[in-house]
Amino acid sequence: MPDAVRALVADDDPSSRFFLVEALRSLGLDAQACHDGPSAIAIARQEAFDLLLLDCRMPGAGAEEVLAALRSDPDARSSDCTAVATSAEMDVKERQRLLSSEFSEVLQKPCNLADLRRILALVQAGATTSPLLDDAQAIATMGDAEVVKAMRTLLRVELTGLYQDLDALANNPEALADRLHRLRSSCGFCGAAALGMQTTVLQRHLKLGHSGTSVPLSRFRRSLLATIEALAAEDPA
Known part of the structure; x- marks a missing residue:
């Protein structure tokens, strides 16, 4: 890719945040991090990212609240980028709810490089897992x-x-x-x-x-x- 994919990692767990940022950087992404929902909203309003990795249970605002705030803001520079929800605990109903609220994928933690390569492929392919012809x-x-x-x-x-x-x-x-x-x-x-x-x-x-x-x-x-x-x-x- 001529330009590095830009990613914002929002996670209140220091270990998860560190792994995700460093792993994304190892894959060639320009990744930065923040530790809570309000910070994620503020940063993503001001800067254009290609990918948001948003933890479901952050202080101030979880993944769903962050994405809803950005999607409804006509001036947010990252309002339409690919968004992926992350969580250490996830049941089927929660996963379905997240995917129906415009998340392109849901990532279960702990994850690995293969999981992140799959996420990167989503960004590059246009951020949809739906079939071309169903x-x-x-x-x-x-x-x-x-x-x-x-x-x-x-x-x-x-x-x-x-x-x-x-x-x-x-x-x-x-x-x-x-x-x-x-x-x-x-x-x-x-x-x-x-x-x-x-x-x-x-x-x-x-x-x-x-x-x-x-x-x-x-x-x-x-x-x-x-x-x-x-x-x-x-x-x-």
């Missing part, structure tokens, strides 16, 4: 595999046109928001899960008028192209 979701929605196939043919045409128009739309937020509204439904019908997620994130970005980062649009563009390629591979004719 056949089960599409069939559950449409009820028939042949109908899904026909819908995906139409989706491929729609996405190709959107990709060609995206640079112009980036300068017209109102027109982009209108296209995204229609696209979100199409993604749901066709099981385009990853693109649907990035569409939702970009819609929120536009609605709140976030000015600190272009990360959501960049991730959306990558997901859009990857979905086009997946559709082409599925039906090359």
Whole structure:
């Protein structure tokens, strides 16, 4: 990568904080640390990070509170970056709740370098673990595999046109928001899960008028192209 990925580690446990920062640095990241939730919010508002590692149970504000504060702040420079929740204790329901509140992943402590490499891969790939094409979701929605196939043919045409128009739309937020509204439904019908997620994130970005980062649009563009390629591979004719 031409520029180091920037990471903020927020954890009130000194040992965990030290390990995470040093391990991330060993992987080539520019990592810094803070010890509580309010500090994490203040730093991430002022500086642009690519990755937030947020402990679930910090003094002042836990991971969920920190992320909610940043996501709702149109001026926060790290409002749309990849966020990962960390915890030494985690049950299935808590994990599901965290993933549904816009965390890209949940990391159980103690963790190791392999876990952090996986997290770094999320950042580089656009921060979503959703499949490009979820056949089960599409069939559950449409009820028939042949109908899904026909819908995906139409989706491929729609996405190709959107990709060609995206640079112009980036300068017209109102027109982009209108296209995204229609696209979100199409993604749901066709099981385009990853693109649907990035569409939702970009819609929120536009609605709140976030000015600190272009990360959501960049991730959306990558997901859009990857979905086009997946559709082409599925039906090359």
